[in-house]
Amino acid sequence: MRVLIVTHAFVINDGQGRVNYEIVRAALAAGHSVTLVGSQAAPALLALPRVRFVQIPASRLPTRLLQYQMFAAKSALWIRRHRAEFDVIHVNGFITWARADVNTVHFVHDGWYRCGFYPFRIRDGAYPAYQVLYTRLNAWCEKRALRRARVVVPVSLKVAAEVRALGIGDERMQVIHNGVDVTEFAPGAAERARFGLPEAPFMLLFAGDLRLSRKNLDAVLRALVSMPPHVHLAVAGALRNSPYPALAQTLGVAERVHFVEFVKDMPALMRSVDAFVFPSRYEAMSLVMLEALASALPVVTAATAGGAEVIDDDCGVVLGSPEDVAGLAAAVTRLASDPAYAGAMGRAARERAQTLSWQNMATRYLSLYEELCARRVPQLAPVGGFSVSTET
Known part of the structure; x- marks a missing residue:
C-alpha cells in the first residue's frame, strides 16, 4: 500500500506523535511505503527505507489558532495535488482541510467544551475569550473533518461517545486504543x-x-x-x-x-x-x-x-x-x-x-487500511461494516 499520514510531529515524546510514529514503523516493517506530511519527524524514522517526509515548516503567525489554520491550508493544497499517488490517507482530527480515508480522534473540542469542567468564559478577559474562540472554532473544524472522513477512529469509548454526539454513526467508527511500550515500561528495581x-x-x-x-x-x-x-x-x-x-x-x-x-x-x-x-x-x-x-x-x-x-x-x-x-x-x-x-x-x-502494546495497536490500523483498499469504492463514500469495538 501507499500510505499518507498527516500530523504535526512524528515523534516519541508527544502522545499523538507517538501513535503516528508507531503506525509508520509498523507500516514500513510490513513492506508498505509511507509519506509523512508534518512539521517535524524523528531522524530515526526518516532513516528507514520507503519513507518520504513532506515538511510544512511551523508557522510564525501569532497564536496557535492561526498557526494550525495555516498548517491545515498548506497541507490541504499539497494533498489535493498528490491525492492520486496514495491508496490510504490518514489524518488526525482537524489537521488539514483535505478529505481523508481514516481520521483518528485524539481529542474532541466539543466534548471538552460541554463536559462540565471547561474553565473558560468569554466575559472573563482577553485570554479566556481567546480560549473559548480557539475551542469553538476547532470544534466546528473537527466536526467538518470527521463528517468528511470514510472511517473515524476514536481512541477510546469516551471519545466515541463524543464523536457520536457530532452525528457520526457507529457504522463509520472503529475504536482503536492507543498503545504502550511494554518493554520500556516494565516493573523493576526502584531508584x-x-x-x-x-x-x-x-x-x-x-x-x-x-x-x-x-x-x-x-x-x-x-x-x-x-x-x-x-x-x-x-x-x-x-x-x-x-x-x-x-x-x-x-x-x-x-x-x-x-x-x-x-x-x-x-x-x-x-x-x-x-x-x-x-x-x-x-x-x-x-x-x-x-x-x-x-x-x-x-x-x-x-x-x-x-x-x-x-x-x-x-x-x-x-x-x-x-x-x-x-x-x-x-x-x-x-x-x-x-x-x-x-x-x-x-x-x-x-x-x-500487554494486550495494549504498540504492535497490537498498529496491527489494527494496518488491518483497517487493508480493508479500505479491498473495499475500493468511490472516493470517501462511507464504508459499511464497521462498528464501535473495544477489541485490542
Whole structure:
C-alpha cells in the first residue's frame, strides 16, 4: 500500500506523535511505503527505507489558532495535488482541510467544551475569550473533518461517545486504543534516591501538565490530607507558574509532596513508586495511564479520563466523579494498607497492558487500511461494516 499520514510531529515524546510514529514503523516493517506530511519527524524514522517526509515548516503567525489554520491550508493544497499517488490517507482530527480515508480522534473540542469542567468564559478577559474562540472554532473544524472522513477512529469509548454526539454513526467508527511500550515500561528495581524521593513511604505518582486544571492535581492534594501519613505523592511535571506547591503548603501536606519537575526517564520513575493516581477531569486516552499499567502499578483514575474503560477492578479503581475526594482517599488508603491487595492489582495491571502494546495497536490500523483498499469504492463514500469495538 501507499500510505499518507498527516500530523504535526512524528515523534516519541508527544502522545499523538507517538501513535503516528508507531503506525509508520509498523507500516514500513510490513513492506508498505509511507509519506509523512508534518512539521517535524524523528531522524530515526526518516532513516528507514520507503519513507518520504513532506515538511510544512511551523508557522510564525501569532497564536496557535492561526498557526494550525495555516498548517491545515498548506497541507490541504499539497494533498489535493498528490491525492492520486496514495491508496490510504490518514489524518488526525482537524489537521488539514483535505478529505481523508481514516481520521483518528485524539481529542474532541466539543466534548471538552460541554463536559462540565471547561474553565473558560468569554466575559472573563482577553485570554479566556481567546480560549473559548480557539475551542469553538476547532470544534466546528473537527466536526467538518470527521463528517468528511470514510472511517473515524476514536481512541477510546469516551471519545466515541463524543464523536457520536457530532452525528457520526457507529457504522463509520472503529475504536482503536492507543498503545504502550511494554518493554520500556516494565516493573523493576526502584531508584528513589535518583529522584530525591524518600525510601520508606508508600509513594503515589501523579504525572501531567501542571498548567492545566483539568488534570486535577488539586483533588489529589486534597485527598492526601485524609490519607495515612505514610502515604506520599511524587508529582512529575514542569512547575513554572504552577499553583500546586502553594496549595500543598496551604493544605498542610507539603512535606509529603515531592515535586520532581519534568522527568525524561519516566520508566525509571514509575519503577520507583507504588501506585499511579490520575483523576483527570477530561482526557481522551492517556498514554501515561497505559505506561503506569505496563509498569505494574495499580491505577486510581476517574470515569472522565478517557481510557478508563481498560481499567477493571482487578488492576485499578475508577471513580465515578473526578471530584470524589473521599473516594480517592479511600482507594489509595486501601492500597497503602494492604500490600497483598496492591501487589495483586499491580500484576493484573501488567497483564492488561500487554494486550495494549504498540504492535497490537498498529496491527489494527494496518488491518483497517487493508480493508479500505479491498473495499475500493468511490472516493470517501462511507464504508459499511464497521462498528464501535473495544477489541485490542
